[in-house]
Amino acid sequence: MKRVFIEHIESYLPDERICNEQVEQRIRAGGFDIQAGLLEKMIGSEIRYYARNDEQVSDMAVSAAQKLLHHYPDRKIDLLIFAAASGDLIEPATVNIVQQKLGLTCPGFDLKNACNSVTNAIEIASALLLNNSYKNILIVSGEKTSDSIKYTNIEKETIKDHFAAYSFGDAGVALLLTTTTEDKGLFYQRHQTFGEHWNLCRIEGGGSMFPNDASKLVFSGDTFGLKNVIYEIAPPFVKDCIQEAGLTVNDIDLICTHQVSKDTYRMVAETLSYDVNKIMQTFHLYGNTAATSVPIAYQQSLLDGRLQKGNIVMLLGMAAGINISVQLMKV
Template sequence: MKARITGVATYLPERTVSSADVERRIEGYAPHRGIVERLTGVRRRHVAGDDEQASDLAVNAVRELDHSGTDLLIFASASQDMIEPATAHIVAAKLGLSCPVFDVKNACNSMLNGIQIAEALILSGAHRKVVVCAGEIPSRAIRWRVRDRAQFADSFAGYTLSDTGAAVTVAADVERGIFYRDFAADSTAWGIGTLPGGGSAHPRDLEYSYFRGDGRALRRAFEAVGPDIFLNALKRTGLTWDDFAVVAVHQVALPYLRFLAEVLDIPEDRLVVSLPEHGNCASTTLPLQLALGGWSPGDRVALLGLGGGISTGVMLAEM
């Protein structure tokens, strides 16, 4: 028995905002015009409506899939509607589902870990069909009033983020499915990029309700971890990137994507470059690239995850 990704769907809010619009909205400090797109390659990102919650974005994506017969729903997202209850309950209620539910959270690798858990539960025989979904609304944690250049740099990652929803169905299959997975973490680097508010450390201080991070330090941390987890996937399976229809890579900035693709020797025609037109979609990035990519049933796809904390992950699947 295997666990196969049988469906992929995304929800992209209609409203888009350009990087120029983002720069114009910043108050108190005037960044150099064009700096966001120049440093990251992001031209525009999606912004949810004021009346939309993270659960709504996930629900809209799930509704694009055949979710009949679902016996488990996992909400796997960096965003959430509230601290309690699990946002998965809210998603299930809006969909009219009565199956067991729970949340998974691991920054931008949340959905990849959600699929990992779905596969394990299917292989154990506990479930037959699992919906893994996410609703990302990072736009609500962006600092718009900026004191100075240092605070702008500390808040910079937020200006690339996009509101998106995604969902995948994972079901038992006797013929094909996920055939390799590996995950790693360097948790000593957890403090490089944070959204500190809302937990026990900073429960009510509004100052901690914005994204904070050091992009250069984050890149150095991932470079220190190295590419072995991705290269080992090829060595252990005897495959090359040319054996995959799509190689989906989490994307935060085009210069780092190019660097990683060069280090891993990924052919350009296998990459789906989602960042310029969709921004950093957090945990929904990989399913978005699957939805945009050109693959057919039976094709192999590779999912390469990078997440704050920091964590890395790779999953290879036959669709």
């Protein structure tokens, strides 16, 4: 039986390493006297990385892709997908810029679905590989969400609307997908959209709602409301997916989930009655890196030796919108 599998994965982090204290200093420099240690108390002790001002989203995607392609100098890439919440421009699609920088000649397109952009790209790529449209698909992502953090004109009454952004970090990833007849790879994929909650978490600028309002280019939203909705809708969806795949939660050896705070992995463990030690924790290392967070967690699990041949892994995506995705694969 033919399956799609992630043959290789690489990531890229910018040079500037930022801690909570430095973020608080930037907030104070913007005119708001934030309490020292508040970020650690609210979102957890963490590090994140910020791209340079002249470092583009495409640059981070390309840096990760170059590391990957170094291992496959003779591999012909048939399709290139750029998948991210971020982008170099509104038009043209960022994939064109990535293609030019990598020197590729294959077709390509952008796929955007907030923090589930990469997980959705894996699902789309899987369908294209299984129907023999392509043999080798390269998925790349670059996230520069540090540009959407609000540091100025903050008031006590509204800081909560922008608080989640203080955990944002920048990163790039690249994944090579192909097929195999071995007993490994992706064997279940499903995602669901709950669009009635789209207004809970947003960056409003750059689209037709606010095309010329620069003040709307920062993150805002009801993150506490979002957390409550996720608590309500995600567990039954994930449990249904596990059952539909013919498994129990105990059959899953590791969960690589999108992480937005120190409490994300605990929430997943609690609501699924799952061993918290079997959830890959990366938030303290990289912060919330948007669509690159799930693949980074998966790569980290490989680097740390957390996975052995035959293990079953869940990629659990959660994104503004709201969108939830579940992907199960055998290593």
